Each structure stands twice: as structure tokens, then as C-alpha cells.
Amino acid sequence: MPNAIVATELSKTYDVKVRDPGIKGALGALVHPRYRQVRAVDNVSFEIERGEAVAFLGPNGAGKTTTLKMLTGLLFPSSGRAHAAGFDPWTGGNAFRQRIAFVLGNKQQLLWDLPPEETFRLNRAIYGVPNAEYVKRRAELVELLGLGNLIDKPARQLSLGERMKCELAAALLHRPEVLFLDEPTLGLDLEAQQTIRSFLGEYRTRHGATILLTSHYMADVTALTSRVLIINRGRLLYNGELSELVARIAPIKRIELVLSVPVPRSVLEAYGTVAHYAPPRATLEVPREFATAASTRLLSELDVADLSIQDPPIEEVIRIAFGEGDAASIQEVPEESSEEASALVRTDARRAPQ
Amino acid sequence: MSVEVARGRFAIFRDQYAELMRSAFLVDLQYRASIAIWLIWGITEPIISLGIWWSIAATGAVEGYTREAFARYFFGVALVNQATLSWDAWNIDRWIREGEMNYRLTRPIAPIHEAVADNIAYKGPTAAIILTAWIIAAAFWPAVRVPFEPGRWTLALIAIVLAAAIRFLNGYATGLLAFWTTRATALVELQFGISLFLSGRIAPLSLLPPQVVEVAQYLWFPYVVSFPVEILTGDVATFEQYARGFAGQLVWLAIWMSLYLIVWKRGRRHYGAVGG
């Protein structure tokens, strides 16, 4: 199969118990349990070629993580077929797991009390990486991610960004063919985010790994991938180039202005719709085809310090395209991020009595 | 499978275990203070039991157990209990609840191996500590001395290893019920309570009512503590006793191994159906 990841009419349905509140409801549920079907993933189909990077976008609860779990063999589909790295993920066994890596942004895999170096060693053994290869790959990853002085400190002493970088390194020591990333830049500072984005790009260029990532950050998408899959309420809404989506759905351009001499809002309204007005800055929206003309007029008729033409932000695009207020939550913190806070508090009932 | 491939696979397996044990040991080293406290917690039960029986046996032997015999017995219990105790159910429960099971399921080694390596890395050194304490105590306290019989001690070691395996698989398989219920650890605690009596941790089995001992023989409990301890103390002496003991251990090892495989397969499938 030339394609690295194939989802064919993937569906995942859960039976959720329905229960009325209160004691009566509780008793009723015992005697006569009622179920409601929740389609977490509904007939999703897509193909990803070897070496491609694709982003999976969607609001909370849209089905992104569930789809990813089906592609990594954690869940099996209710119907349809999943295929990744040459295997059926559910039945692929260790041969399949050898070829993939699954990194979750909010659940860490590094050994908490030991330096990341120890996790590297452990992964080397678990994935059976030959020593010579291990040394080479480790050196490359340390260099690309700038891990130099981080790998000797216990993981719990590292910042979230530093930990994430080490997580990535640990996950790539066995050169997986397919890399699944669930919110990799979640909650990281800007510098860490940028490092990881450029690293992933570089890594893909060098080794041709296929990358499927979910994210809430538009910057992840625009920096890493050209293709997006948009999912909402379990259904795949869009599968294609990002630029095409933007062009198709919202044929407008945004003109970001910085004025040397502020002018009243009404003046700007002559050139286009005023999206934001905060002198000396302003944002105008104009139809695509008139963007250049409008810019020329602005530059010649007003005192403009800076002007740039941009596509509207993706959240806007998605909200417009699919009409649901859900798109606003794309920039928000997703449901599992409370785990992030609890990862900082490592209470560990490690040796419960027995 | 050719010999080459088999040898290669074994080498990888051995490599994986070596690193898993190393990581576990290093982590344990970080937690050495906590582990010391767990050690203290672990020996108080046999010490208190010994104290009570020592008082009871003040006026004379109890069913053939003199004070000295009780002392030897409970030192044995302290050692064997430390070498066989099982905590994995709590880990499994936590991993499933907190989503830490996922990455264990997407790497090319079954999660149980990590637990086995963890157990060995923990129990090896801590059991050695108890053993050392016993040896030191024996220097000052004749009552706890056990005659030097290398053959017997070897058999005791084998019995302890088998006992540890049975108890581990029992705890792990019961812990895997966490795939279905939040009360898996309660089930383990229930077994822990029953084993106080049926494993001979609260008293040598011969001191229990005969009907209870009979019931116990049909379960695995006597084989995980009582049998190895009685080899050490010399209560297991005849060939027949050895044979029955080891046979029982092997049978229960097979049973719990099978139960583990069944529960694991079913549990994995359940997890794949409804998630964590």
C-alpha cells in the first residue's frame, strides 16, 4: 500500500447509559437500563500518503482523539477499516507498534523521577534499536531539539516545553514510519512551540516520516502542514488544502494597517468593512479580488506606516464555513488539559499496601 | 522459526528486561525512604503476631509449636511475604483511570513485562534486606536459627520464586478487572484479608481449625506463603510433603497464568470497545 494511513468509513459508536437524576432515576436505571447511542466517529474516510503531514482540526469532543486511537490500535472501529504503517492497527501486534509512535501532549511517557536519558535507554531496548544506530539517532535528535543540558536532569525538574521536546526525542529513537501526535504543543511557551514545529518539519524532510497531528493551534497547522482534515461531531467536514478552504469559503482578505496619522473609523469604512479599529491599528476586510486595489488606494491616500494583506484567521474560516459556534473553542484549552496541572503534582500511591 | 531468529528474539527480550529492571531499580533508589517505610510496615504484622504467640506459648508449646518454633516461623513469614507481596492492582487501576495505559498499549511489549521487571527489581533487594536482618538476628538470638542445609535452602528458594509468581499473577489478573470495574483493588484487598489466615500469615496453618485448613488446601493460599516458610523452618520434611507442595504450586501457577491470559485478552478487547 503506497499510502501510510488509510481510514475507510471509520465509525465508532458508544452505548451510553441514560439515567434520570435523583434516587428514582438511579433505581430505575438498575431495573430497566436505557441506552443511547453516541457516534463519536461517523463514517470518516481519508488517505494520507507516505511522508505527508496532515493536521486534524476540530472542536472538543469532535472525534479527533477517538479516530487517532483507532489508527493506533487502542480502540477498534465499530465499523469500517483502519490501516496504518502497512497494518491493521487492532490486529497488527508488535510488528505494527514497532513502526509507529503515539505522542500525547498531555500525558507524558517519560520516566518522571529519572533523567530523560534513562527513558531513551529504555526505549532503545524496548524497540530493539541497534547500538550504533541508537548513538547516531540520539545525537541527531539532541542536536535538532536542543536538548544538550536537559537530558541529565530528572524529568520532573524540567519545564513543560523541555519535557515535550524530550518526549518527542524518546518517541523517535526507533524511526517510526508514522508519527501520531495528539496536541503536541498544548500549553507550551512560544519558544518551545516554535522549536517543535521547526523540528517536525526538519525531521520529516530528513526521514520522510508521515505525520498526523491534532491541534488547537492554528500556528501548528500553518507551519507544519498543507493539508487539513476538519472533523466535527464525528463527521469529516473537509479534507484538502488549507489555502483552498480559505479561498473557497471566505473569499475575503484582511488588510492590517498601522497608521502614522490616525483617522476616524468612518474614513476607513470607505475602503472596506472595518473588522477592528484601535488607532493607530486597524483591520479591514475586503473581497479578495479588490485587495490589491484597496491596498494601493490606502497607501496613496492615507498616511500608512505599515500595511499587510492576510488571510482571515482559521477559526473565523471554520466558523463561517460550518456555521457552528464550536469553532471558537478551537483556540481554547481542550478537555483533558486539567491533566496538565495534575502532572505537576505527582502524587503517587506508588506502593499501596498488600 | 529458525534458531537464528529465536536467538535474536530472545536477545531482544533479555535486553528489554534488563533495561526495564534497571529503570525500575533506579526509580526505587529515588524512593528509598518510602521503601524503607514500606519495609517497616511489612514486618510489623509478623512481629506483632509473633509477640502474641510468644505470650501464648509461655506456658508450653501450642500444637507442637514452641516459642522458638514460632520465632523461626514468623521470621520466615516476614521474608517470604516480602518476596511475594503484590501491589500491581493499584498501578493498573491508576493507569487505566488516568490514561497512562495508552502508551503502554502502543509500544511493542506487553504491559505485564514491565510489571514483572518492576517486581524483581523491588523484591530482590528488599527480600535480601530482610534476609540479612534475619542472619544478624540469628547471630544474637538462637531461637531464630535455622540449621545450615543447602539442599533445603535451595528448595526453599525455588518454592519462594514459584510462590512469588503465583501471587503476582493472582494480583495482576485481579487487577486487570479494572478494565470493567472501579472495585478491582477492593477485590485484591478481600483476598489479602483471607490470605491472612489461609496463607498462614497470622498463624501456622496447623493452628487453624481443621475444616478451615481443608478448605485452604483447595485454594492457592497455602502455596504462596505457608509452604515456602515451612520448608525453611523444617516443618516440610517428608518427600510426600515436598511433592504435594510443589505440585500444588505448579498447578496454581498454571491456573493463574491461564486466568491472566484470559482476563488480559478479554480486558484488552473491552478497552478497545469502550475506551478507558
Add this chain to the structure above:
Amino acid sequence: MRRVRRTLIVLRAFWQLNWLEELQYRGNFIASLLGTVFWLGMAMLTVALYFRHTEKLGGWEYWDVVVLLGIFNALAGVVESVLRPGIGHLPTDVRSGALDLVLVRPVDAQFYVSFRRLDVWRLADVVLGLALAGYAVAQTGRSISAWELLAFVVTFAVAIAVVYSIWVSLMSLAFWFVAVENMSALFDAVFEAARYPVSAYPGALRFLFVYLIPIAWTTTIPASALTGRLNPALAMWAMAIGVAALCASRLLWRIALKRYTSAGG
């Protein structure tokens, strides 16, 4: 005085929230009750086993020992419902920095930490334990005078005070040994010795559990009050020890807290 009042107001608000939360977890109540009944059953079986081979344990007869067992269970209930969720949570709070949030509040930190969280369902253990003790007293055939009952109440309160002091002292160590997560396991280990009358232990152990770690007194003395073994002198001693324990642990707490706050946390 105003501080205490303010603390009480805050605590009451917390308890109300606690209660509302706990109501949602009725299932937990059944589970923990079943657990308590099970372990109580195991303990009774253990005592029965001992008495299969002896008439008396350290001079105590069967039902006397069961009285003590009931008191042990009641005391354990206090530990599980008040101490473990309260002050037992201290090491976690120190590590996570949540303690700092407590320290900026106008309340006494020790008082606050000790009582802000209750596991109300475990109070059932206290009731169960006392009920068992009462039943066992009836079985001994002795009648309890008003004085003896008073002595029991007082010595039981002293026992709670001593156990509380031990917890405060242990948890104060959490300020020095931040990495130790299972300080409370030390208590659990030693508390097991309180299941049986002090006189049941042979010499060396008796010394350990009576003089070095005065845990055995916490159950033996109140049980003595109910089984006709308590003399006024011993009762006075108990009260003195109770007060001393509270003061000593409070002192240790203050030293530990001072060190913590001056070191910058």
C-alpha cells in the same frame, strides 16, 4: 479568640461543601462500610483463633479483648474520617505548593489543615467500633458505673489526642523529608500494635510499644476503663500524657513550619 471563630466559620463552609460532594458518592459509603465490616470480621476471627489456644491474653479474657478491639476500630474510624484526609494530606500539599495558599489565610495553619477535609462516611466506623465495644461489655457480664463510663469517655478523648499528636508529629517531618510520600504508612504500621492489650506483648515488644512509641496505651487505657482495670492514678497519667503529647506535637509543628516559611517554601 477571633481567629478561632473565623477558622470555625471557614471550616463550616468547607464541611457543607464536603457533605454535598460526599452525598454524590453514596456508592463509596456502601463500599467503605462493607470494607470496615469485613476487616472487623477478620479481626474477630484473629482473636477467636488466639483464644482457641489460650484462656487469657495478657490476663485479658475473650470479651475483654473484644472490647479493646471495638475501641481500636472506633479509633481507626477517627483516623480514617478526620486525620488521614486532613493532616494526612500535608505532604501532598507541601509538594504541590497548596500549603502556601493555606499559610496566607488568617487562620491557624495546623487547625485548618487538620480539619478542613472529612471523610464523613468513615464516621460509621467509629459508631460500629463503639457498638462492638458496648456489646462486648454486655457479654462480660460486668455492669459499668457512671464513673467508669466517664473515665472511658475521658480516656478515649485522650487516646484521640495522642493519636492526633502522633499524626501531627509525623506530618511535621514532611517538611524535612519532602520526598517521602508514605509517612502515614509509619503510623499504620505502628498502630497495628494497638489491637491487643499491652500486657499481651512480651517484654521487649512491650517496652517498644509502651515507652518508645506510646501507641499501645491509646486502646488499652480506655478499654481498661470499661473492663474494671483502670485505677485513678493511671487515668491521671493518661490525661497528663494526652496533654503532653498535644503540646509536644504543637511545638514540633511550629518548629517545622518556621523552618519551612523561612526557607522560602
